[in-house]
Amino acid sequence: MIPAPLTSAARRPVRSASPLRPARLALITGAVVLGATLTACSGGAAASGHDGKAQGTGSSKAADTRISVNLRGTAATAGRPVTVTLAAGRLRTVTVSADGGGALTGRLSPDGRTWTSDRPAAPGTTYRVEAKDTGGGGDTAGFTTAAAGTVNKLTLAPGKNTTVGIAQPLSIVFDHPVKNRAAVEKALKVSTSNNTEGSWGWLRDYSGRDRVDWRPKEYWKSGTRITLDAELNGVDSGPSGGWFVRDYATTFTVGSSQVVEVDLDRHRLALKRDGRTVMDVPMSAGTPGGDRASWRGTAVLMAKEGTINMNSETVGLGDAYDKMVDFSMRLTWSGMYAHAAPWNAAYFGVANHSSGCVGMSDADAAALYRQARVGDPFEITGADAKGTVAEGNGYGAWNVSWSDWRTRSALG
Numbered sequence: 001m002i003p004a005p006l007t008s009a010a011r012r013p014v015r016s017a018s019p020l021r022p023a024r025l026a027l028i029t030g031a032v033v034l035g036a037t038l039t040a041c042s043g044g045a046a047a048s049g050h051d052g053k054a055q056g057t058g059s060s061k062a063a064d065t066r067i068s069v070n071l072r073g074t075a076a077t078a079g080r081p082v083t084v085t086l087a088a089g090r091l092r093t094v095t096v097s098a099d100g101g102g103a104l105t106g107r108l109s110p111d112g113r114t115w116t117s118d119r120p121a122a123p124g125t126t127y128r129v130e131a132k133d134t135g136g137g138g139d140t141a142g143f144t145t146a147a148a149g150t151v152n153k154l155t156l157a158p159g160k161n162t163t164v165g166i167a168q169p170l171s172i173v174f175d176h177p178v179k180n181r182a183a184v185e186k187a188l189k190v191s192t193s194n195n196t197e198g199s200w201g202w203l204r205d206y207s208g209r210d211r212v213d214w215r216p217k218e219y220w221k222s223g224t225r226i227t228l229d230a231e232l233n234g235v236d237s238g239p240s241g242g243w244f245v246r247d248y249a250t251t252f253t254v255g256s257s258q259v260v261e262v263d264l265d266r267h268r269l270a271l272k273r274d275g276r277t278v279m280d281v282p283m284s285a286g287t288p289g290g291d292r293a294s295w296r297g298t299a300v301l302m303a304k305e306g307t308i309n310m311n312s313e314t315v316g317l318g319d320a321y322d323k324m325v326d327f328s329m330r331l332t333w334s335g336m337y338a339h340a341a342p343w344n345a346a347y348f349g350v351a352n353h354s355s356g357c358v359g360m361s362d363a364d365a366a367a368l369y370r371q372a373r374v375g376d377p378f379e380i381t382g383a384d385a386k387g388t389v390a391e392g393n394g395y396g397a398w399n400v401s402w403s404d405w406r407t408r409s410a411l412g
Contacts, residue, residue: 064088065137069129071121071145078123078145078243079236082106084115084131091115092134099126122234123148123243150242152176156228156250158375163255166221167300168375169395170214170228170250178210179238181410187232190214193225201400201408205392206333215397215405219377220254222274227251255373260301260338262358264294264382267349269338269358271371278371281364282349284341286356288384294356296385299331299378300395304369310337327365331358331378332394338378340365352384 066087071080082104084094090112096104104117104127112134121127124147132138157171158164170190178184185200192198198216205211214228228251232244261270264285271279286294305328326340341359348361358378360368377398380389389396397405 063133063135063137065133065135065139067091067129067131067139067141069141069143071127071143074144075146076121076143078125078148079120079234081120082117082127082129084129086113086131086133089113089137090134091131093132095130097128097130098122119231120234121145123245148243148245150176150240151245152178152237152242153244154230154232154248156230156248158250158252160250160252162252163373164252165301165373165375165377166219166254166257166259167298167377167395167398168220168252168254169300169397170226171211171395172213172230173205173207173209173211174237174241175209176237176241177239178212178241180236180241181212183235184232184237184244185212185410187230187235188212188214189229189231191227191229193223194221196220196224196226199406199409200411201391201397201405202410203392203397203408206390206394211392213391213395213397217402219257222254222257224254225251226254254375258371258373258376260368260372260376260378262294262338262378262380262382264296264352264380264384266382267347267352269360269364269368271368273371279364279367281360281368283358283360283364284344284347284350284354285352285358285384286336286354286386288352288386291386292355293384293386294352294354294358294380295332295336295387295389295393296380296382297388297396298398299336299380299389300398301372301374301376301378302330302332302394303374304329304372326362327369329369329372330394332389332396334393338365338368 064087068085070083071077082096091108094106094115096106096117098104104119106115106117108115123145126144127142129141130138153175155173158168181202188200190198196216198214200212200214202210202212228249230248233247235244237243257274259272261272262285267283267285269281269283270277286292307324307326308328309323310325311322328337328339330337336356338358340362341354342362344354344359345361347353388399391397391400
């Protein structure tokens with residue numbers, strides 16, 4: 001049976017905060033210069049210079065603690081790193097804090113005159129800059145970036161703190177087109193508990209949207225813990241895509257090693273755990289020779305949906321069926337499932353005679369439903385198929401060779 005494809009949920013837009021009033025801004029060669037000259041006190045009789053030595057009050061000038069910032073005003077351009085430059089001497093610390101909490105980390109130049117943030121300034125955000133030099137002087141300023149005209153959002157899979165099967169990829173579907181793929185991919189940081197080799201690959205989701213998946217070279221090892229830190233706040237998607245205005249994160253763990261083998265020629269389904277067969281049951285898959293045939297290749301269990309309505313008209317198969325179906329396990333966005341199909345019992349183990357899904361008895365489907373885990377691979381073999389599961393039709397990346405998959409990374 002094949003129901004209608006699912007759609008991703010919309011996300012609530014993020015509002016920017018009202019800007020703070022910039023502190024004491026003056027213009028010098030196109031950059032913001034902050035505050036008047038400040039000196040550190042030294043007992044009231046002398047001022048401390050940037051070299052840390054006491055200076056006489058009448059014979060030399062006070063240390064110049066002014067700084068300039070590359071972003072200024074109330075509509076500064078987002079997506080650029082913040083650069084803070086000291087007029088003279090060496091910087092000791094620079095803090096760039098954002099309204100609502102959080103701060104930009106950064107690095108000092110070798111000469112100590114310039115500090116540059118590691119990440120870009122986000123749109124619609126007010127920042128406060130505080131800098132101190134090695135002589136004890138300091139200054140402050142503030143600026144606000146222009147709000148984003150278009151905000152890009154995303155849908156992440158798998159869910160946070162879930163346990164998944166060995167074939168589950170990290171998958172990100174974007175609401176709007178992503179033209180600046182390299183910039184986006186650089187912001188997606190994956191870490192694993194055992195240094196698993198893997199790669200991002202860009203593709204077109206079944207919904208037509210841009211998507212990027214991170215899959216390991218081979219199936220995950222059981223027990224692997226995976227973390228994604230998507231540091232996207234302030235990254236521009238490119239034309240028509242808009243800005244990202246927040247970061248995302250997810251962590252998940254890989255469960256036991258399970259593989260479901262579906263043999264279309266033998267009309268059998270087997271569940272193997274850690275290499276040992278724990279189920280081997282008769283089934284009937286899609287009728288060969290047309291649109292009702294099943295897909296071959298590796299599909300990944302996307303969701304366990306239980307009892308659902310399946311209507312053939314939603315997927316272009318006329319009025320062939322309209323039924324409530326038990327123990328439904330989704331394998332593709334186009335509607336291929338494994339499920340209970342007691343009405344097709346005469347064909348179990350004998351012939352493929354369904355409308356594309358893998359059907360079993362109530363008892364066998366219940367047993368598989370109970371033991372299968374989202375992320376388990378269904379390895380489907382046999383001649384009675386209409387083609388191979390496409391990478392965007394569910395999680396079909398396993399049907400692409402590792403060498404070809406790596407070429408889909410925007411970073412080479």
